[in-house]
Amino acid sequence: MIGNLAIVLFDGLAFGMLLFVLSVGLSVTLGLMNFVNLAHGAFAMLGGYVTVLVTRELGLPFLWSLPAAFIVAALVSVGFERTLFRRLYRAGELNQVLFTIGLVFAASAAAAYVFGTAQQPIQLPQFLRGVTEFAGLRFGSYRIFLIIIALVITGLLVLGLEYTRFGAQIRAAVDNQRAAQGLGIDVDTVFAVTFALGSGLAGLGGALAIEMVGLDPSFGFHYLVYMMIVVSVGGLGSIAGSFVAASLLGIADVAGKYFVPDLGAFMIYLIMIAVLFLRPQGLFGKR
Amino acid sequence: MTTPASSTADNHAWLRRQARWSPYELAFWLAVLIPFWVFPTYLTLASQIAITALFAVSVDLVLGYAGIVTLGHAMFFGLGAYAAGLLTKAGWGEPLSGLVLSGLLTALVGLLVSFMIVRVQHLALLMITLGLGLLTAELANSLGWLTGGTDGLQGVDVWPVFNHFEFDLWGYTAYAYALAALFVGVAAARRIVHSSFGLSLRGVRENLNRMPAIGSPWRRHLQIVYTISAGMAGIAGAVLTHTTETVSLDSLSFQRSADVVVMLILGGTGRLYGAILGAAIFMIARDQLSDMNPQYWYFWIGLLLMLVVLFMPKGILGGLSGLLRRLGG
Numbered sequence: 001m002i003g004n005l006a007i008v009l010f011d012g013l014a015f016g017m018l019l020f021v022l023s024v025g026l027s028v029t030l031g032l033m034n035f036v037n038l039a040h041g042a043f044a045m046l047g048g049y050v051t052v053l054v055t056r057e058l059g060l061p062f063l064w065s066l067p068a069a070f071i072v073a074a075l076v077s078v079g080f081e082r083t084l085f086r087r088l089y090r091a092g093e094l095n096q097v098l099f100t101i102g103l104v105f106a107a108s109a110a111a112a113y114v115f116g117t118a119q120q121p122i123q124l125p126q127f128l129r130g131v132t133e134f135a136g137l138r139f140g141s142y143r144i145f146l147i148i149i150a151l152v153i154t155g156l157l158v159l160g161l162e163y164t165r166f167g168a169q170i171r172a173a174v175d176n177q178r179a180a181q182g183l184g185i186d187v188d189t190v191f192a193v194t195f196a197l198g199s200g201l202a203g204l205g206g207a208l209a210i211e212m213v214g215l216d217p218s219f220g221f222h223y224l225v226y227m228m229i230v231v232s233v234g235g236l237g238s239i240a241g242s243f244v245a246a247s248l249l250g251i252a253d254v255a256g257k258y259f260v261p262d263l264g265a266f267m268i269y270l271i272m273i274a275v276l277f278l279r280p281q282g283l284f285g286k287r
Numbered sequence: 288m289t290t291p292a293s294s295t296a297d298n299h300a301w302l303r304r305q306a307r308w309s310p311y312e313l314a315f316w317l318a319v320l321i322p323f324w325v326f327p328t329y330l331t332l333a334s335q336i337a338i339t340a341l342f343a344v345s346v347d348l349v350l351g352y353a354g355i356v357t358l359g360h361a362m363f364f365g366l367g368a369y370a371a372g373l374l375t376k377a378g379w380g381e382p383l384s385g386l387v388l389s390g391l392l393t394a395l396v397g398l399l400v401s402f403m404i405v406r407v408q409h410l411a412l413l414m415i416t417l418g419l420g421l422l423t424a425e426l427a428n429s430l431g432w433l434t435g436g437t438d439g440l441q442g443v444d445v446w447p448v449f450n451h452f453e454f455d456l457w458g459y460t461a462y463a464y465a466l467a468a469l470f471v472g473v474a475a476a477r478r479i480v481h482s483s484f485g486l487s488l489r490g491v492r493e494n495l496n497r498m499p500a501i502g503s504p505w506r507r508h509l510q511i512v513y514t515i516s517a518g519m520a521g522i523a524g525a526v527l528t529h530t531t532e533t534v535s536l537d538s539l540s541f542q543r544s545a546d547v548v549v550m551l552i553l554g555g556t557g558r559l560y561g562a563i564l565g566a567a568i569f570m571i572a573r574d575q576l577s578d579m580n581p582q583y584w585y586f587w588i589g590l591l592l593m594l595v596v597l598f599m600p601k602g603i604l605g606g607l608s609g610l611l612r613r614l615g616g
C-alpha cells in the first residue's frame with residue numbers, strides 16, 4: 001500500500017512536472033501582457049511534431065531533438081507574436097480567446113492533414129527505457145529524466161529571473177507595465193523575448209510529452225485545459241505558483257485516476273473551481 | 288432646459304422607439320416560414336438551427352449584453368435536455384409543461400451559479416465557467432444509471448403537442464415547435480434588452496467601475512440576467528430532447544459551449560439577430576461540409592474566426608449594418 005502510494009506520488013509528480021514545463025511560459029506572458037494566448041497549446045504540439053520529424057526523418061537521437069523543438073517553437077511563436085498577436089493586446093479577452101483558439105483549430109487540422117490522426121510513436125535511447133529499481137520500488141526511467149529536466153529548468157528560470165538584468169526587467173514589467181515603461185524599459189522587446197522563451201518551453205514540453213501521454217492532432221486542444229488550470233490556479237506571472245499548481249494538479253490527476261477511476265477528471269475541476277472561487281487571482285497571484 | 292420629469296418621459300419614449308419591431312424583423316420572421324414549403328427535406332436541419340439559435344440568443348444575453356464571457360454555457364443546455372428527457376421517462380411526456388419545468392430547473396441552477404460568477408472577472412471567470420461546464424459533463428458521464436452515460440438517454444417518449452400534433456418523421460411539427468420556442472425566446476430577450484434593466488447591463492459591459500459609482504446594483508443585475516439566460520438555454524436543450532426524443536452526453540460537451548461562442552462572434556454579439564445568423568451560417572456550413580473529415584472542417588472554422596476577429600470585430604451582422612450605414616450616407 002505504501003509502495004503504491006509512493007509510485008502514485010512519483011508518477012503524479014512526473015506528470016505535474018510535464019504540465020509545469022508546458023504552462024510556465026503561458027503564465028509569465030499572461031502576467032506580462034494580459035494576453036490570453038490559447039495558441040500556447042498549438043506551440044506545444046508543434047514542438048512534439050518537430051521531435052517526431054527530427055528523430056524519424058533526420059535520424060538524429062532523441063536528446064538532440066529536444067533543443068530543436070525548443071528553437072522551432074520559439075521562432076515560429078515570435079513570428080506570430082510580431083505579426084498578429086500584437087494587434088490584439090488592446091482588444092478584449094474574448095477576442096484574444098477566439099483568435100488564438102481559431103489558431104489552435106487551424107493548427108490541429110493542419111497537423112491532421114500532414115501527419116494523419118494516428119498517435120506518433122518515437123524511438124527513445126536505451127537509458128531512458130524501462131524502469132529503475134530503488135528501495136524495492138520500480139520507477140520509470142523516463143519519468144525520472146523528466147523530473148530532473150523540469151527541476152533544472154525551474155532552477156534556471158528562478159536564477160535568471162532573480163539575478164539577471166533581463167529577469168529584473170521582466171519582473172518590473174509584470175508588476176507595473178506603465179511604471180516600467182516610464183523607467184526606460186523596452187517592454188515591447190522584453191515581451192517578445194519572453195514570449196519566444198515561453199513558447200519554446202511549451203515546444204520542449206510537447207516533445208517531452210510524447211513518451212508519456214502521446215501525440216496526436218488533438219494534443220494542443222486537450223492539454224490546453226490543463227495548462228489553463230495550472231496558470232489560473234497558480235496565479236499569473238508566478239513561476240513558484242505554476243510549479244506548485246502543476247505538481248498538485250499532476251498528483252491529484254494521477255491519484256484520482258488510480259484510486260477512484262469512476263470520478264475521472266472530476267476532482268481536478270472541483271479543486272480548480274474551489275481555489276478560484278476563494279482566491280480569484282490564484283494561489284500565488286498578486287492581482 | 289428640460290425638467291427631470293419630462294426628461295424621464297423622453298427616456299421612456301426613447302426606449303419604446305428602440306423596442307419597436309422593424310420591418311426587417313417582420314421580413315425575417317416571415318422568411319423563416321419558407322422551409323415548410325420550399326425545403327421540406329431540410330426541416331430536420333432547420334429545427335436544429337432554430338434550437339441552436341435559441342441557445343445562441345441565451346448566450347448573447349450574458350456575453351453580448353452583460354459582457355460575461357462564458358465558456359461553459361452548454362451545462363445549462365445539457366441540463367435542460369436531460370431534465371426534459373428524465374421527465375418523460377418518469378411518465379410525464381407533455382411537452383409544453385416539460386419545457387417550463389426544465390427551464391425553471393436550469394434557471395434555479397443558473398441562480399446558484401450566478402453567486403459564483405459575479406465574484407470573479409477576466410481569466411478566473413473564463414476558467415470557472417469552463418470548469419463548471421467540464422464538471423457537469425464529467426458528472427453526467429459518471430452518473431450512468433441516471434443519464435445512460437455514453438449511450439445517451441434512451442426511451443424518451445414525448446406526447447403530441449396540444450395532444451394533437453405528433454412529432455413526425457419529416458419534422459414539420461419539430462420545426463414549428465422549435466421555431467415557436469425561438470420566437471418566444473427572442474421576443475422575451477428583446478423585451479429585456481430594450482428596457483432600462485437592459486441598458487444597465489450594457490453599462491456593466493462598458494465600464495464595471497462606473498456602474499457602482501452611479502448607484503446601480505450591478506451584481507444583482509448580472510445575477511438576474513444570468514438566471515434568465517440559464518433558463519433559456521435549458522429550454523433550448525429541452526426542445527432538442529422533445530424533437531429528437533433522445534439525449535446524449537454531447538449536449539453537455541465543451542465543444543457545444545465553444546461552438547456557440549464561435550457562432551455568436553461570427554454573427555455579431557449584442558444584437559440578438561447576430562446570434563441567429565451565426566447559428567444558421569455555422570450549422571448550414573457544417574451540414575454542407577459534413578462529408579469532409581471534421582478535422583479539416585475545423586481548419587476553415589479556425590481561419591474564419593481569426594479573420595472575423597481581425598477584420599470584423601462586430602461580427603458579420605455588425606459589419607453588414609456598418610456597410611449599409613456607410614452606403615446610406
